[in-house]
Amino acid sequence: MERTNNRHRNLLPALALGSLGLLVDGGCGDNTAAMASGPLDLIPITDINPAPDVVEVKLVATVGQTKYLDTGPAAIWGYGDGAKAGAGAIVPGPLIEARQGDTVIVHFTNHLPEPTTVHWHGVRVSNAADGTHATQHQVPTGGTFDYQFSVPDAGTFWYHPHVRSDVQIERGLHGMLIVRGGPAIPVAADRAFVLDDVKLDGAGRLSEVTDSTDLMLGRQGNVTLANGRADGSITVKNGARERWRFVNAANGRYFSLRLPGHRFTVIGWDGGILPEPYSADTVLISPGERYEVLVDLARPPQDALALETIYYFRAHGMTFVEPEAVLRIDFAGQAAAPGSLPTVWGEAPDVAVDQNTRVRNLILGEQTATGGGADPRFLINGASFPNVPPIAATSGDVEIWSVKNDTEMDHPFHLHGMFFKVLDVDGVAPSHDGWKDTVNIKHPNTLRFAVRYGAAGRWMYHCHILEHAELGMMAELVLAPKQ
Ligand code: C2O
Ligand code: CU
Numbered sequence: 001m002e003r004t005n006n007r008h009r010n011l012l013p014a015l016a017l018g019s020l021g022l023l024v025d026g027g028c029g030d031n032t033a034a035m036a037s038g039p040l041d042l043i044p045i046t047d048i049n050p051a052p053d054v055v056e057v058k059l060v061a062t063v064g065q066t067k068y069l070d071t072g073p074a075a076i077w078g079y080g081d082g083a084k085a086g087a088g089a090i091v092p093g094p095l096i097e098a099r100q101g102d103t104v105i106v107h108f109t110n111h112l113p114e115p116t117t118v119h120w121h122g123v124r125v126s127n128a129a130d131g132t133h134a135t136q137h138q139v140p141t142g143g144t145f146d147y148q149f150s151v152p153d154a155g156t157f158w159y160h161p162h163v164r165s166d167v168q169i170e171r172g173l174h175g176m177l178i179v180r181g182g183p184a185i186p187v188a189a190d191r192a193f194v195l196d197d198v199k200l201d202g203a204g205r206l207s208e209v210t211d212s213t214d215l216m217l218g219r220q221g222n223v224t225l226a227n228g229r230a231d232g233s234i235t236v237k238n239g240a241r242e243r244w245r246f247v248n249a250a251n252g253r254y255f256s257l258r259l260p261g262h263r264f265t266v267i268g269w270d271g272g273i274l275p276e277p278y279s280a281d282t283v284l285i286s287p288g289e290r291y292e293v294l295v296d297l298a299r300p301p302q303d304a305l306a307l308e309t310i311y312y313f314r315a316h317g318m319t320f321v322e323p324e325a326v327l328r329i330d331f332a333g334q335a336a337a338p339g340s341l342p343t344v345w346g347e348a349p350d351v352a353v354d355q356n357t358r359v360r361n362l363i364l365g366e367q368t369a370t371g372g373g374a375d376p377r378f379l380i381n382g383a384s385f386p387n388v389p390p391i392a393a394t395s396g397d398v399e400i401w402s403v404k405n406d407t408e409m410d411h412p413f414h415l416h417g418m419f420f421k422v423l424d425v426d427g428v429a430p431s432h433d434g435w436k437d438t439v440n441i442k443h444p445n446t447l448r449f450a451v452r453y454g455a456a457g458r459w460m461y462h463c464h465i466l467e468h469a470e471l472g473m474m475a476e477l478v479l480a481p482k483q
Helices: 014-020 212-217 466-470
Strands: 054-069 072-081 096-099 103-110 119-121 144-150 155-160 175-180 189-198 223-226 233-238 241-248 255-258 264-269 272-280 282-285 290-296 304-309 324-334 358-367 377-380 391-394 398-405 411-415 420-425 438-441 446-452 457-463 474-480
Touching: 054 096, 054 223, 096 103, 155 241, 155 290, 175 189, 175 241, 212 466, 223 324, 241 255, 241 282, 264 282, 282 290, 438 446, 457 466
Parallel strands: 054 103, 096 175, 189 241, 233 324, 358 398, 391 474
Antiparallel strands: 054 072, 103 144, 119 155, 155 175, 189 223, 241 290, 255 282, 255 304, 264 272, 264 290, 304 324, 358 377, 398 446, 411 438, 411 457, 420 446, 457 474
16 A cells, blocks of 8 residues: 655645635655645645545535635635635645545535536546536536545546536636555655646736637636646756656646656556556646656756646647746755565556457547637537537446547547447557556547446446537446446
């Protein structure tokens, strides 16, 4: 069991707390290994249940304020820790941490001015806890809903609304859920970063303007954020090996991360630790995806570096932009030599297919706005949600989905409630293996994945560019129980 964690005793600067106006001591953990520290740590939620294998929390969604820029506060919607008196909305929401196999109970209260739900992205929850329109009624203003599920997989997950997600997630409703477990990896720090961007006006407020480019390509902001901060920094030691977990919570922006002079060792994807880590100069993270990397930091003391996101061509007509800093890395001091890495990592996805495996063919399409103020539509097999016929299948069966991107832009394709294994892209097998629940499908490729269907119920699949999902690129997989 890996014990490095992000629970911390450092107090966050008031800036990051927005309207919270309350300093929080999150240092209740049993810290037996080096802790990540610094102003960018996520704030852990309070576990109100003393049982070691139950994480029980009170989560609220409410309106609040945060300061993305020095120019002024932005009105936000965010999650808060309902167990803390007076706790308000923070962006990102509080960090929920559990251990593999735990039961998670979330008492959710909606204090937003509109209905919402909470979806546990990537977690193989029971269908009733999936937080979509297919599994529950929307939680009205002032209403409550209890989510209860177990967390069978170690990895980096996240939570967010599944109602008007393009608006609600953009306003700040998203948080990370880390399930600890898997091989012990000796690191000087295990840090978690929620990547996002926001479109701010000159006064530092969230822009209310949604233009046709936002709808067509997915809204990209003008300010990138790491853990809700535009100017975030961490302090590291020369020679240290750190583990960094990333989720891309942005509506439309792809992060293509690079740390000049360094390489990443990619150790994990959506579904947890990979069977074989690999080394990479850049890590492309499309909306909804998670990546975990190790980085061996090497710079003299007093040096500083930026973790950057570099240009990635994901849509027809996207113009070149220079690299943008996501996070500043300050070097101070010298670390002891890192311990040795595990010899056994994760398990390879065990889903086998042959020529008799049933294939589901999906074509992603788009319909540009036809004038007269009409919005563009995004299509699956020629139809828009909710008119896409559901895929009807049986829990436990193995099938292949062949998804053809017939549009002029990439789409990050997400399936709820289960993981899949990518088989090939235009017939070419990928160079790395691991479980995914969200995968970028470049235009004009056809990507095939194999999936062993999970629990019975109604599971959504959709593009995770949130404007695309809300404009129709979304549908259901309906699984009947195995006879
Ligand atoms: Cu991140 Cu339908 O989900
Ligand atoms: Cu899309």
